Amino acid sequence: MATLKDVAERAEVTVTTVSRVINNRGYISEQTRKKVYDVMKELNYQPNELARSLSMQRTNTIGIIVPHIVHPYFAKLISNLENAAANKGYKILLCNSKAKNEKELEYIQMCKSNRVSGIVLCSRNVDIEEMKNLDIPVITIERNLEAGTVGIQCDNYQGGCLATEHLISLGCKNLLHLSGIKNENMPADARAEGFIAVCEKHGVRHREVMATSTIYNTLDYHEHIRKAIEEDPGVDGIFASSDLIAAQTIQICAEMNISIPGQIRLVGFDDVDIARLTTPTITTIRQPVREMAEWAIEFIQRSLDHEAVPEQFKLPVTLVKRNST
Amino acid sequence: MATLKDVAERAEVTVTTVSRVINNRGYISEQTRKKVYDVMKELNYQPNELARSLSMQRTNTIGIIVPHIVHPYFAKLISNLENAAANKGYKILLCNSKAKNEKELEYIQMCKSNRVSGIVLCSRNVDIEEMKNLDIPVITIERNLEAGTVGIQCDNYQGGCLATEHLISLGCKNLLHLSGIKNENMPADARAEGFIAVCEKHGVRHREVMATSTIYNTLDYHEHIRKAIEEDPGVDGIFASSDLIAAQTIQICAEMNISIPGQIRLVGFDDVDIARLTTPTITTIRQPVREMAEWAIEFIQRSLDHEAVPEQFKLPVTLVKRNST
DNA sequence: GAAAATATGTCAAGCGGTTGACATGAAGCA
DNA sequence: TGCTTCATGTCAACCGCTTGACATATTTTC
Structure with a gap:
């Protein structure tokens, strides 16, 4: 591969001049600049970013x-x-x-x-x-x-509140929150806090079911969701802490012959593409x-x-x- | 940040020796090796990959x-x-x-x-x-x-064949293939070829509808799919050239009150996660x-x-x- | 007891570019 | 004419690491 030196020699200038052209420093005549660019194209020259980064002490x-x-x-x-x-x-x-x-x-x-x-x-x-x-x-x-x-x-807390307020405003009386894994490092936990705060404020019956890290790693929440719903068949509103969980909830409900939004209303979180690919599409909290x-x-x-x-x-x-x- | 030289000085050896330790070359006594490793840890040393790559003329x-x-x-x-x-x-x-x-x-x-x-x-x-x-x-x-x-x-051709054979074996008589954009550079075109070949072999009525690059770029096929189905309401089997298209087909069918797999049987392509997240889940051709x-x-x-x-x-x-x- | 293997060191060039210091002309203009 | 500004050149150090050539000393091994 061509190097700076090759370009310099062929353009009959010094490496300093070529470097000046490339980095736009110092005085360069239009003529020289063009000449250098021509040679660069001719030799199919690409500056070596490694050398550059090493020398400049910074990468991009x-x-x-x-x-x-x-x-x-x-x-x-x-x-x-x-x-x-x-x-x-x-x-x-x-x-x-x-x-x-x-x-x-x-x-x-x-x-x-x-x-x-x-x-x-x-x-x-x-x-x-x-x-x-x-x-x-x-x-x-x-x-x-x-x-x-x-x-x-x-604002995860706000998201939890928005979702829950929405469910309650639609008349839900028995809410379930399918949360992710508990982890002090994850601000997503605040979604559950918002959920609980709003439920308590409105005096609505509510329950939270957390996932395990095994589930999180495989991204398969199906059985987990089924169990959560079976444990309390009276649920009429679910706040899932991700659209992925919401999508799987739709599947489980279909299997259990529970209609959404007829019998259970569902809100997800994230607003990723799948929220628009499921049937029904998922009402969700949009992260910017x-x-x-x-x-x-x-x-x-x-x-x-x-x-x-x-x-x-x-x-x-x-x-x-x-x-x- | 610490350099090779720093490590060498502190370990009271030369850079050559340190380099030998790092790259496992030449003879090194256990004692020296340990000493070098200790100093590396002590100084929190991380070899500069840029310099390394530059010198070795290869990156990873x-x-x-x-x-x-x-x-x-x-x-x-x-x-x-x-x-x-x-x-x-x-x-x-x-x-x-x-x-x-x-x-x-x-x-x-x-x-x-x-x-x-x-x-x-x-x-x-x-x-x-x-x-x-x-x-x-x-x-x-x-x-x-x-x-x-x-x-x-x-093997896209084989995929097209498998999908189509499957639909026909289930009794479909009027097939639709929702293909992607036509492009000589895309072997995915062979999916349509397989589809057509199998339909002709079995004498089954069939049609192909291609997407435009505008659609491909937005990844939103909804209106395209709706139009394709409305143009020929008698369709009873659809082979979508991706699971993404298949997922959107499920949505359109739900809107049009067409049951899947009841009235239309649907096969996708790729076997990506959404194929397992829709309701119903998508029968598909799995790419390895x-x-x-x-x-x-x-x-x-x-x-x-x-x-x-x-x-x-x-x-x-x-x-x-x-x-x- | 000599040869071979092992364990280090010294020195320095090279990877490909950047950059500062300094020199040298030429054109522009007051 | 003298002073800037512009345009380029020369030289060389530096970024951090690799590596070959060669030297030296200590252990092993037969």
């Missing part, structure tokens, strides 16, 4: 660590992050931790070795200690991480994923520029009414 | 270029590629071309600049010319690319995505080792019976 790479890729929420998040990153000239190093501690650590080390500009962490079991001597900006999304990192999340992704990249940039960034950044959610309620 | 990075990330098929593919890559010590540079020509080119250049070990191309509009002077192994998945690159695909991903990584490795790799590699598909037929 952002590491993304997620616990799942096929999970529609993370797929959407990754897509938006990639987009926001590309718009600012960053590229993406994608890591799938499979929600495993050791893989998370391994990937964080890997990101460090590759001198990424920043890390977007959407998976989190790692001890905070590990993050301390990292010297790399870390932004978490929908995870709590106290140690001086920046956390972006949607695009904005969350854009802020994540923005905050990484600000950190690199030594600008101040908030420790916690919470974005509002909205209710999207569809056919399941 | 693989570029993946896809036209969509949220599309469940690509999400599944990315997930499997990441997994296969990680198992062999590669990391992933993720690129979303949005099915746009210029972005594809841009990303290919970017991969080149970053000296990736190989590119997995799942998006393809690029002129073949661009690929010729690339010096990087390129593996395509479900795309045709004649110019000396390796193409992995599933995991194997395809593993072979892709394997072929990149073989190319790097100058081993021979096949030009075309086709894997068999299977029918997965669920509730839509």
